Amino acid sequence: MLPRFPEGFLWGTATAAYQIEGAVTEDGRGPSIWDSFCAEPGRVKNGDTGDVACDHYHRWPEDVALMADLGVNAYRFSVAWPRVQPDGRGPANAKGLDFYDRLVDALADRDIMPALTLYHWDLPQVLQDGGGWMNRDTAHRFVEYAGLVADRLGDRVDVWITLNEPFVHMTEGYGIGTHAPGEALLMGALPAAHHLLLGHGLAVPVLRERTSGQVAITNNYSPVWAASDSEADLTAAAAFDALQNRLFTDPLLLGRYPGMGAYGVAAEPAFVRDGDLDAIAAPLDLLGVNYYSPTRVAAPRGRAAGSGPSVLREVERHLEGAGLPFEDVPISGYPVTAFGWPVVPDGLHELLTGLRTAYGDALPPVLVTENGCSAPDVPGRADRDRIDYLDGHCRAVHRAIEDGVDVRGYFVWSLLDNFEWAEGFDQRFGLVHVDYATQRRTPKASYHWLREELARYR
Ligand code: FCB
16 A cells, blocks of 8 residues: 555546547647658658547547546646647637537546646647747747637636646657657757747746636656766766756746756857746746656767667767767666666655755645556566556655655556557557557556555545
C-alpha cells in the first residue's frame, strides 16, 4: 500500500488528442502537422498514423467509464486545435468544440475534474505553412484559439494547461526533426521556444478573464547528473540543464532566460522583443511537471551515445560535429523501460525538491502532469514492471510532499495504450490495453493495482 496522500490530492490519468482520438477528418477537423508528418514515408515507425489511434472520438463514453471505475478524480486531456480552428484562425468550428463539451460534462457527471491542455503538439498545418512556431504570429494565433476554447468551456474546466512540453516540441519538432513538423534547424530552432513561451504568456490573461479555472503550463524535466566532479563535466551538466530545464522555467518564474552562451547564443537575441519577458512571466497558479528519467552528461569527448532519454540521444546523433557542449553518458545500475529509459523513482523526488530549492517562493504549487512507463505485454510479467514503476514514483512524490514541496496531484501517463509519436504503436504506456485491430479495451494489472489504492480515498 502507498502512504496516504493529503486530502483533496488529485489522482488522474493523462492523454493527448492526436495520440488517442482518431477521426482526423470528422466534423470539420483540419489537418495538423502530425497528419502531414505521419504521411511522409519513414517518419514514424511501421508507417503508423493517428488516423484511427484509439478511436476515442467515438469511444469516449467507454473511456470515461473506465476512469470512473478506476476511481480517479481528475483527467488531463488535450484539445485538438485543428478541430477548433481548421484554418488556424477565425471563428470556432462549433462541431469541434461540441466534442469536448460533451466530454467535460460526462467527466463532471462522474466527479472527475477536467485538466485541459490547449496545445499538445498538433498545430494546424496551415499555420505551419506560414512558418509554424518559428513565426512570431503563431503566438498570437494561439491566443485567439485559447480564447475560443475558454469561451466555450471556461465555466466548467478547472485547470487550463497552455502548452505541453515546449522543450520536446522545440527540440524534436524544430531542432532535429524527429517529430512534426520535421524541421532540423539545430540551435536555429530557439525562436520556436520563445514564440511558444510568448503564446503561453499572452494567453494567461485571456484564460484568467474568460474562465474560472487555474492556469498552468506543463514542462518536462530531467534531473541532470554530471558524469564526474571534474569541472569540465560539471560545466557540461550545467549547459544541458540550461537547455532542457531552465530555458523553459526561468523565463516563466523569474522573467529572464538562462545564459545560453555555451551554445553560442547571444545574451539578447533579436527575436526577444521588449515586453516579451514580462508577458511570459505572468503569474501561474500551478506548474505542470512531467518526469520520466534523469540524464547523465559529460563534457564532449566523442564517446558512443548512451542510454539516456531518447530526446538527448537523438539530439546528440543529429548534432554530431555541431559542437554541442555536452555528451550523454549511459545511466547503469537501474532497470529500464521498454523504451530503454532508466527507472529512477528517486529522480522524481530530486526533481521536485530541486525545483523548490532553485525557485523558492517563485515556484507555484506543482501538478505531476505525466509519469509512467512503456512495458511490453510479456506473458508472465503480468504488468509487474508498470506497477513497480508507479509505486516507486508515487512514493517519491509523497516524500517530496513531506519535504515541503506543494504537490497537488499526480497523473499517470497514460490511460490507454496509444500512438506514441515517432514510435507509432510499438510503445505501450497504458493502464488499459488497447487491441488496435478491434479497439477492445482491457484493464491491465496496473489498472487494478491503482484502483485498489484509490479505493481508500472514496
Ligand atoms: C511525453 C509526451 C506524451 C507521451 C509521453 C510518453 O513526452 O508529452 O505525449 O508521449 O512522453
